[in-house]
Structures are given as C-alpha cells and as structure tokens.
Amino acid sequence: MSNQPVNGNQYDENQIQVLEGLEAVRKRPGMYIGSTGPAGLHHLVYEIVDNAIDEAMAGFCDKILVDILEGNVIRVVDNGRGIPVGIHPKEGISAATVAYTILHAGGKFGGGGYKVSGGLHGVGASVVNALSEWLELTVENGEHVYFQHFDRGHYDEELKIIGDTKKTGTTVVFKPDAEIFEDPVFNYDTLLERLREQAFLNAGIRIVLTDYRDPDNPVQDDMCYEGGVKSFVKHLLEKAAKNPIHPEPIYLYKEENGCTAEVALQYSDSYHEVIKSFANDIHTIDGGTHEMGFKSALTRVFNDYGRRRKLLKDNEENLSGDDVREGIIAIVSVKLPECEFEGQTKGKLGNTEARPLVENLVFDGLNTFFEENPAVAKLIFEKAVGAQRAREAARRARDLTRRKSAMDSGGLPGKLADCTSKDNTITEIYIVEGDSAGGSAKEGRDRAFQAILPLWGKMLNVEKARLDKVYSNEKLMPVVMALGCGIGEDLDVSKLRYGKVIIMADADVDGSHIRTLLLTFFFRYMRPLVEQGHIYFAQPPLFRVAKGKKFYYAFNEKERDQYIAELSEGGGKVDVQRYKGLGEMDPHQLWETTMDPSNRTIVQVGLEDAARADQTFTILMGDKVEPRREFIEKNARYVRNLDI
Numbered sequence: 207m208s209n210q211p212v213n214g215n216q217y218d219e220n221q222i223q224v225l226e227g228l229e230a231v232r233k234r235p236g237m238y239i240g241s242t243g244p245a246g247l248h249h250l251v252y253e254i255v256d257n258a259i260d261e262a263m264a265g266f267c268d269k270i271l272v273d274i275l276e277g278n279v280i281r282v283v284d285n286g287r288g289i290p291v292g293i294h295p296k297e298g299i300s301a302a303t304v305a306y307t308i309l310h311a312g313g314k315f316g317g318g319g320y321k322v323s324g325g326l327h328g329v330g331a332s333v334v335n336a337l338s339e340w341l342e343l344t345v346e347n348g349e350h351v352y353f354q355h356f357d358r359g360h361y362d363e364e365l366k367i368i369g370d371t372k373k374t375g376t377t378v379v380f381k382p383d384a385e386i387f388e389d390p391v392f393n394y395d396t397l398l399e400r401l402r403e404q405a406f407l408n409a410g411i412r413i414v415l416t417d418y419r420d421p422d423n424p425v426q427d428d429m430c431y432e433g434g435v436k437s438f439v440k441h442l443l444e445k446a447a448k449n450p451i452h453p454e455p456i457y458l459y460k461e462e463n464g465c466t467a468e469v470a471l472q473y474s475d476s477y478h479e480v481i482k483s484f485a486n487d488i489h490t491i492d493g494g495t496h497e498m499g500f501k502s503a504l505t506r507v508f509n510d511y512g513r514r515r516k517l518l519k520d521n522e523e524n525l526s527g528d529d530v531r532e533g534i535i536a537i538v539s540v541k542l543p544e545c546e547f548e549g550q551t552k553g554k555l556g557n558t559e560a561r562p563l564v565e566n567l568v569f570d571g572l573n574t575f576f577e578e579n580p581a582v583a584k585l586i587f588e589k590a591v592g593a594q595r596a597r598e599a600a601r602r603a604r605d606l607t608r609r610k611s612a613m614d615s616g617g618l619p620g621k622l623a624d625c626t627s628k629d630n631t632i633t634e635i636y637i638v639e640g641d642s643a644g645g646s647a648k649e650g651r652d653r654a655f656q657a658i659l660p661l662w663g664k665m666l667n668v669e670k671a672r673l674d675k676v677y678s679n680e681k682l683m684p685v686v687m688a689l690g691c692g693i694g695e696d697l698d699v700s701k702l703r704y705g706k707v708i709i710m711a712d713a714d715v716d717g718s719h720i721r722t723l724l725l726t727f728f729f730r731y732m733r734p735l736v737e738q739g740h741i742y743f744a745q746p747p748l749f750r751v752a753k754g755k756k757f758y759y760a761f762n763e764k765e766r767d768q769y770i771a772e773l774s775e776g777g778g779k780v781d782v783q784r785y786k787g788l789g790e791m792d793p794h795q796l797w798e799t800t801m802d803p804s805n806r807t808i809v810q811v812g813l814e815d816a817a818r819a820d821q822t823f824t825i826l827m828g829d830k831v832e833p834r835r836e837f838i839e840k841n842a843r844y845v846r847n848l849d850i
C-alpha cells in the first residue's frame with residue numbers, strides 16, 4: 207500500500223503529515239473514538255452519519271440510509287449535494303480525499319459555511335477511514351459518479367470518475383478493522399437508539415436503518431418525526447409505559463446569536479424524572495449548563511406561580527427542584543456554533559452562554575404557558591405540591607428509622623455478617639437473595655474484607671412508591687442501613703461502608719428479577735453509587751465440567767463445550783454439572799468461582815445498564831399491560847442470556 211505522490215514524484219510535506227496523522231489514529235484509537243470496544247465501534251457509524259445530518263440541517267438532504275451489510279460492513283447513503291470533489295487549493299488533491307485522509311479536515315474545510323459537527327471528539331471521516339480495513343467513497347454531483355477506495359486510510363488511486371449521473375449525494379461503505387476493534391460486530395439496537403435520537407433531534411429528516419446480515423430476514427426501522435423533540439417526549443412516555451397527566455407535551459423554542467434552544471416536556475403520574483439533554487445532537491449524559499438553566503427556570507416558574515396565585519402561603523416553604531421535576535419527561539436540546547464538553551467522559555456541556563439561553567426560554571415560555579393553560583398549570587402544580595408533602599413525610603420516616611435503629615442494633619441490620627475491615631477502599635458487601643446462598647456465602651467468604659447481607663421479605667414496587675415508603679420496607683431498609691450512606695437527598699457517598707456493592711443472585715429468571723429490582727432501587731434512590739461505579743454483579747458459573755480430578759468452571763455454553771472437548775481428548779467420561787442456583791455450590795466452590803478476587807469475574811454496572819433497568823422495571827411493574835406483554839414477547843428469547 208503506497209500513497210500516490212501528488213506533486214510530481216515526491217511525497218511533499220502535506221503527504222507525510224497525512225500518513226503520520228493516520229498512523230497516530232491507528233496507534234492510539236482510544237484518543238480519537240474513546241475506546242476500541244463496542245462504544246468506539248458504533249461511534250464510527252455516528253461520525254459518518256453526522257456528516258450526512260449536517261448536510262440535512264444545511265437544507266440540502268432529506269434522507270439518510272444506514273445499512274448493516276453482511277460481514278459487519280456499514281453503508282451510509284445520503285441525497286445531499288455530495289462531498290465537494292474539486293481540487294483543494296492547499297492540498298492539491300480532491301476536497302473529498304482531503305476530508306477522508308487529513309485529520310480534523312472534515313468540518314473546517316469550505317470556508318466557514320460548514321457547521322462544526324459535534325461527534326464525541328469532533329474527529330470526522332478521516333478517523334473512520336484510518337480505522338477501517340477498507341472504505342469506499344462514492345460521490346454523485348448531478349453530472350458524474352466519483353469513486354475512491356482506501357485500505358486502512360491509504361489509497362493507491364485518486365478520486366476518479368466512474369460514470370455519469372443526474373443524481374446527487376454521498377455514499378460511504380466501510381469495514382471496521384478487526385486489527386483495531388475487539389469485536390467488530392454491530393448491535394442493531396444500539397445503532398437504532400442513537401439514530402432514532404438523531405431523527406427526533408432533527409425534525410423532518412428521514413433516517414432508515416436496515417440490517418441485511420441475515421439475508422432471509424432483513425430488519426428495518428424507517429424514522430421521520432415532523433414533531434421533533436415533542437415526538438421524542440411522546441416516544442419516551444410510550445416506551446416507558448407512563449401515563450401523561452396532560453394531553454400534549456409543552457414545546458418551547460428560541461434562537462439567539464446563532465444559537466438555538468429547544469425544550470419539550472410533559473408530566474406523567476410517575477414519581478421519577480427523566481431529563482435528556484443534548485448539545486449539537488450529542489447526548490450530554492452528565493448535563494451541564496443547558497440543563498442547569500432548564501432546572502433553575504423550572505423551579506422559579508413553579509414558585510412564582512404558586513406565590514402569585516396564593517397556592518403557596520406566605521409561611522409555606524418553596525417547592526424544591528425535586529418537587530417540581532417529579533414525573534417530568536423532558537428533552538433539552540441546544541445547538542451552538544462550538545460546543546465545549548467537560549468532565550472525564552466529555553458528557554457535560556461547559557458553554558456558559560447556554561445557561562441563560564435555556565433559562566430565559568423556559569422562564570418566559572413556561573410562564574406564558576401557565577397563564578394561557580390554567581387547567582394544565584393547576585394539575586402540574588398540584589403534583590409538585592404532592593411531591594413536597596411526600597418529601598416531608600419521608601423526612602419524618604427517616605428520623606423515626608434513625609431513632610429506632612439507634613435503640614436496637616447500633617444501626618446495622620441483624621442478618622448482616624459484617625467484615626473486620628472498616629476501610630472502604632478494600633471492603634465489599636455481597637447482597638445475596640435467599641438464605642441458603644447467604645449461608646454458603648457467609649461460610650465461604652474472606653471475613654477480613656467481605657460482608658454478606660442476605661435479603662428476605664417482600665420487595666417494594668419502587669415504581670408505585672415514593673421515598674417515604676422505602677423507609678418502611680423490610681427488604682430495602684437493611685440494604686440502606688448496611689451501606690450506611692443514606693438515601694435520596696440525604697445520600698453521602700463518602701459514608702459508604704463498602705467500596706464494592708456486589709449483587710449476587712442466581713443465573714435464572716428469578717435472579718434476573720432481583721438484580722433488576724435492586725438496580726432500579728439504586729438507580730432511583732442512590733444514583734451516585736451507580737455513577738461512581740460502586741455497583742457490581744457477581745458472575746457465578748453455570749457449569750462444572752470434570753474428568754477424574756481435573757475440572758473447570760464454565761460461565762456460558764460456549765466455554766462448557768470447549769472444556770468438554772478438551773477433557774474428552776484421550777477418552778474417558780466427562781461429567782457436566784449444571785448449577786441451577788447459588789445454593790447448589792458448597793461454600794468453598796462459591797468462594798473459588800464467584801467471590802475470590804484473584805479468580806472471580808464481577809461486572810461493574812454502568813449508568814446505561816441502570817437506566818435500561820429502570821425503563822424495563824417501569825414496563826414490568828407499571829400499571830400498563832400492553833407494553834408489558836410486548837416486552838415479554840420480544841425478550842423471552844433473551845432470558846437465558848441474562849441481559850440485565
């Protein structure tokens with residue numbers, strides 16, 4: 207693979223820089239796409255699609271096709287103007303080639319007309335090219351069809367005309383490099399979720415995702431939402447099977463100094479809040495200035511309204527942020543000429559101008575809405591007052607619990623088998639469903655640093671209860687007391703008694719249920735524990751494969767079959783035991799396979815797993831039957847794989 211010299215026969219300075227640039231990307235892909243795991247892999251697709259979306263936002267394109275082809279090849283097609291094919295004055299090669307070979311060239315080329323797109327690190331097409339085994343670019347400009355082939359970012363031939371056409375548009379086909387990515391297999395639902403989000407955030411654009419990997423059974427979603435973020439809110443409500451308390455989402459929009467802010471919100475009868483914020487179509491999972499502006503305006507509007515209407519008496523406290531957000535589903539989307547993303551995962555918007563932009567929009571817009579829609583305003587306001595009362599009830603329940611526990615067991619639950627160490631950088635607590643597994647765990651553990659809490663009793667349906675009910679739940683309170691860091695608005699992570707909170711449950715449907723319940727509880731009432739990576743799942747083995755004295759533990763069917771094959775060599779009887787539950791393992795086996803830090807695998811729970819559990823939980827435990835049935839039908843086949 208060599209690059210064609212451009213000016214005469216020698217590589218010029220630019221050309222060398224290009225090669226160095228692509229090499230840099232291949233050497234440290236994580237710097238450009240975050241990781242070489244599934245997130246980084248899927249990010250390649252978003253980078254290319256982002257360019258097509260920018261073209262659509264500029265008003266030149268209304269349809270984007272994203273195809274997953276056999277062999278995990280991706281094809282993205284748009285009907286825009288086509289990437290410019292003319293010779294780039296500085297580089298001496300086609301502008302399209304520049305966009306695909308020069309680092310950071312994508313957005314900047316074209317003299318300011320081209321909006322900076324907000325990919326995770328804003329890296330663009332050349333990074334995708336560098337990380338693809340091969341990539342093919344086709345551009346139609348209404349006259350000719352242009353084509354260029356790349357191998358790992360390098361090309362032997364320039365962009366060339368291969369035919370004539372009346373159409374315009376860009377097609378990019380690429381195969382992610384198996385030398386770079388751990389497992390270059392695309393997940394349809396991952397792509398679908400993100401592309402659907404893009405379709406909501408860019409009203410009117412049609413995005414069609416098709417999976418052709420199973421030739422007999424292509425899967426397709428065709429997405430176009432004229433209602434934009436308003437449709438997004440409706441979609442989230444439906445997906446989570448929540449009951450809205452007013453018929454239509456409230457929609458607010460504002461444009462100022464080349465920035466736009468858009469907000470859609472609706473209240474449901476649930477007790478939880480969902481706020482999704484975006485900056486230049488990037489999900490800001492940790493919020494930031496736009497979200498702060500939204501929250502502060504919301505609280506102000508409610509309290510002003512309450513005082514003005516004398517619904518809050520002079521001697522009554524203001525509604526808190528949590529009160530006014532109870533049951534809300536909101537989308538906050540800003541588009542700025544340049545976004546600054548902060549924080550470790552770059553999930554937080556830093557631009558200071560975004561805060562007043564959103565704050566003013568929501569303050570003025572929602573005030574007006576409240577004045578013009580008194581009936582809806584009254585409903586929403588009363589819900590917030592209900593939340594305020596429940597918060598006060600929770601405070602009383604908490605004080606009562608504190609007094610009670612101070613009197614009996616020094617604040618620790620009776621069934622807790624505590625560890626000796628108090629140093630939470632090394633301590634762990636196993637939360638175990640069932641007394642028999644709890645017994646094995648107590649015997650098998652290393653009591654120096656491992657505590658065991660068996661769970662018993664009736665679980666609370668977190669969906670249908672507010673915090674005050676948690677304080678009287680016999681299953682959850684021992685967890686809260688053992689962790690020692692409080693709950694809800696009292697949560698103080700620095701008081702957490704164990705650095706690792708490990709949920710250990712059977713590898714079956716009941717086990718999956720208890721995992722989901724606990725995860726949902728942590729997500730809703732102790733979210734910082736999830737955010738800061740304190741929550742884990744234990745991974746007990748499913749099989750023991752043995753011949754004579756030699757044995758292996760297998761954690762899935764593939765491993766089991768490998769061990770069977772290995773032990774079968776040379777003849778003799780191979781014995782396979784399937785563990786139906788943790789209780790079937792003796793204490794030593796449980797220690798060896800699931801609890802010994804030098805040997806076990808534990809899975810750290812991320813915020814996305816928890817958010818998904820939350821949604822799943824609403825569907826499974828909420829009061830709508832139809833979404834529950836749909837969910838069960840769709841997921842029945844996954845139960846064995848334990849996707850939660």
Ligand code: 1YM
Pocket residue numbers: 254255257258261282283284286287288289290301302305311312313314315316319320321376377378
């Ligand atoms: C399947 C991916 O990349 N579409 C696309 C990209 C560009 C344009 C149109 C485009 C931009 C401009 C003018 C401009 C890009 N052009 C460049 C660069 N689809 C996809 N569609 N004309 C066409 O911004 O002024 C980068 S992306 F840099 F070459 F102009």
